[in-house]
Amino acid sequence: MSALSASALLLAVEHVSLSFGGVKAVTDISFSVPRGEICALIGPNGAGKSSLLNVINGVYRPQGGRVVYDGLVTSRSAPRQAALGGIARTFQNVALFKGMSVLDNVLTGRNVRVGAGWIEQVLGLPRARAEADLHRHRAEEILAFLHIQAHRDTPVGKLPYGLQKRVELARAIASEPQLLLLDEPMAGMNLEEKMDMSCFILDINRDLGTTVVLIEHDLGVVMDISDHVVVLDYGRKIADGPPARVRDDPQVIAAYIGAH
Amino acid sequence: MDFFLEVLIGGLLAGIMYSMVAIGFVLIYKASGVFNFAQGSMVLFAALTFVSLVERGFAFWSAFATTLGAMLALAWAIERGVLRPLVNRPPITLFMATLGVSFIIEGLAQLLWGAQVHGLELGIKDEPIDLGGILLSRFDLFAAGIAALLVLALSLLFSRTRIGLSLRSVASDPLAALATGIRVQRIWAVVWAVAGFVGLIAGLLWGARLGVQFSLSLVVLKALPVLIIGGFSSIGGAIVGGLIVGAGEKLAEVYAGPVIGDGLENWFPYVLALLFLLVRPAGLFGQRTIERV
Numbered sequence: 001m002s003a004l005s006a007s008a009l010l011l012a013v014e015h016v017s018l019s020f021g022g023v024k025a026v027t028d029i030s031f032s033v034p035r036g037e038i039c040a041l042i043g044p045n046g047a048g049k050s051s052l053l054n055v056i057n058g059v060y061r062p063q064g065g066r067v068v069y070d071g072l073v074t075s076r077s078a079p080r081q082a083a084l085g086g087i088a089r090t091f092q093n094v095a096l097f098k099g100m101s102v103l104d105n106v107l108t109g110r111n112v113r114v115g116a117g118w119i120e121q122v123l124g125l126p127r128a129r130a131e132a133d134l135h136r137h138r139a140e141e142i143l144a145f146l147h148i149q150a151h152r153d154t155p156v157g158k159l160p161y162g163l164q165k166r167v168e169l170a171r172a173i174a175s176e177p178q179l180l181l182l183d184e185p186m187a188g189m190n191l192e193e194k195m196d197m198s199c200f201i202l203d204i205n206r207d208l209g210t211t212v213v214l215i216e217h218d219l220g221v222v223m224d225i226s227d228h229v230v231v232l233d234y235g236r237k238i239a240d241g242p243p244a245r246v247r248d249d250p251q252v253i254a255a256y257i258g259a260h
Numbered sequence: 261m262d263f264f265l266e267v268l269i270g271g272l273l274a275g276i277m278y279s280m281v282a283i284g285f286v287l288i289y290k291a292s293g294v295f296n297f298a299q300g301s302m303v304l305f306a307a308l309t310f311v312s313l314v315e316r317g318f319a320f321w322s323a324f325a326t327t328l329g330a331m332l333a334l335a336w337a338i339e340r341g342v343l344r345p346l347v348n349r350p351p352i353t354l355f356m357a358t359l360g361v362s363f364i365i366e367g368l369a370q371l372l373w374g375a376q377v378h379g380l381e382l383g384i385k386d387e388p389i390d391l392g393g394i395l396l397s398r399f400d401l402f403a404a405g406i407a408a409l410l411v412l413a414l415s416l417l418f419s420r421t422r423i424g425l426s427l428r429s430v431a432s433d434p435l436a437a438l439a440t441g442i443r444v445q446r447i448w449a450v451v452w453a454v455a456g457f458v459g460l461i462a463g464l465l466w467g468a469r470l471g472v473q474f475s476l477s478l479v480v481l482k483a484l485p486v487l488i489i490g491g492f493s494s495i496g497g498a499i500v501g502g503l504i505v506g507a508g509e510k511l512a513e514v515y516a517g518p519v520i521g522d523g524l525e526n527w528f529p530y531v532l533a534l535l536f537l538l539v540r541p542a543g544l545f546g547q548r549t550i551e552r553v
């Protein structure tokens with residue numbers, strides 16, 4: 001592989017295998033994600049998609065293979081290192097801080113960007129104050145970007161599900177990540193909410209230059225917004241390529257329809 | 261009127277003492293959703309360690325520093341050894357674990373320092389001073405001053421720094437907090453350390469007030485109504501709850517006691533707490549749980 005193409009890659013998953021006890025979740029999976037693209041991971045339930053996201057952001061350590069992120073091997077890192085390195089994520093079941101306001105939730109996303117120590121913050125020293133203003137300002141920008149300013153002070157638990165998903169997205173991009181991992185960002189949404197969410201993901205990718213890896217079951221959405229689709233079935237990769245080609249792949253059709 | 265004020269202010273000052281214990285609970289509860297029953301025995305352990313060191317010839321500050329070190333080690337051991345392995349278990353499991361820890365600490369304290377009652381002298385004479393015709397206990401005023409300082413320091417720590425926001429996020433969803441890059445384990449360690457420190461302060465004040473003995477760990481039982489009234493997750497609530505309990509029990513004792521019977525002071529706070537449970541289960545400042553059904 002040439003030096004040029006290596007630096008164009010943000011993420012490379014190389015021969016990753018993961019099992020829980022005797023159950024193999026993921027077997028020898030490799031794929032790579034160039035900077036700036038939207039990559040979709042699809043496959044039937046239990047195909048190993050979420051496990052793979054958990055490997056990428058350091059929740060699970062793979063038994064075999066490695067993950068190269070931004071030129072560094074990260075397969076032995078923990079979620080905090082991943083977050084500091086610029087990987088942010090959302091969860092399949094919304095994992096927000098329910099009693100806290102929308103703004104506070106988004107501010108927690110800024111946590112990795114805090115430079116001032118707690119003593120400076122207690123004393124209200126200039127650097128800590130300037131930083132607090134900046135974080136507040138960036139959080140407001142993100143609320144505006146995702147059209148949730150009106151809910152700024154609402155406790156997240158009181159918002160409808162579709163908006164909660166959006167707040168979770170806001171918290172993830174608040175850290176200004178290079179790589180955004182979205183675990184079923186549109187699960188349980190109606191058509192209109194899905195279209196909104198698709199637009200937001202495209203906006204984030206285009207305006208902020210964030211590389212996105214997402215898991216999604218709605219194939220229509222996947223084909224519309226992604227540059228690149230990786231198909232998993234029973235923990236193995238069965239297809240990898242641009243949406244148009246993957247859609248017509250006989251193995252993919254078989255996995256989805258069950259025909260052979 | 262002067263007599264009423266005297267009783268009221270005396271009650272409020274005594275209430276602050278309850279608040280000191282309650283704050284220790286609130287800290288742990290906020291960070292990990294655990295009702296740490298062992299807070300009471302931490303208070304006892306602190307007072308006993310301090311007083312035993314002083315009796316062995318330590319100067320005040322070196323005894324204070326040594327005890328603080330012991331409290332931090334104890335808090336660290338509980339967090340690391342008991343609660344962390346039990347993370348994500350149901351609240352009742354955690355509560356039972358802290359109950360067990362509570363008895364272990366008491367046993368340990370007895371093993372280490374013996375079971376006799378010690379007097380603890382902080383150098384503040386418990387004699388009344390006259391403020392505009394109202395007699396107030398010098399010691400109570402001192403304790404209230406310490407409590408005010410403590411609360412000020414804690415609120416600065418939790419409102420100004422990211423520790424406060426991190427604390428609430430960790431309490432709400434540890435996994436999500438981890439993914440946003442919050443050092444969950446460090447937050448827990450900080451909170452337990454602070455709870456240990458608060459336990460030490462409460463132990464010194466209560467020890468000086470009641471003498472250092474094993475019944476000191478029973479102050480937990482007085483902290484309970486304070487927490488129910490103020491709310492389990494608010495430091496401000498612990499203060500207000502303490503004031504209400506302190507003033508309420510003294511006024512009840514003085515004005516209703518002669519009618520209903522002596523000792524009203526001892527059970528009146530629980531009546532108050534029961535009323536609050538019926539009317540406002542989350543307490544005055546507690547976070548109401550929001551659940552969509």
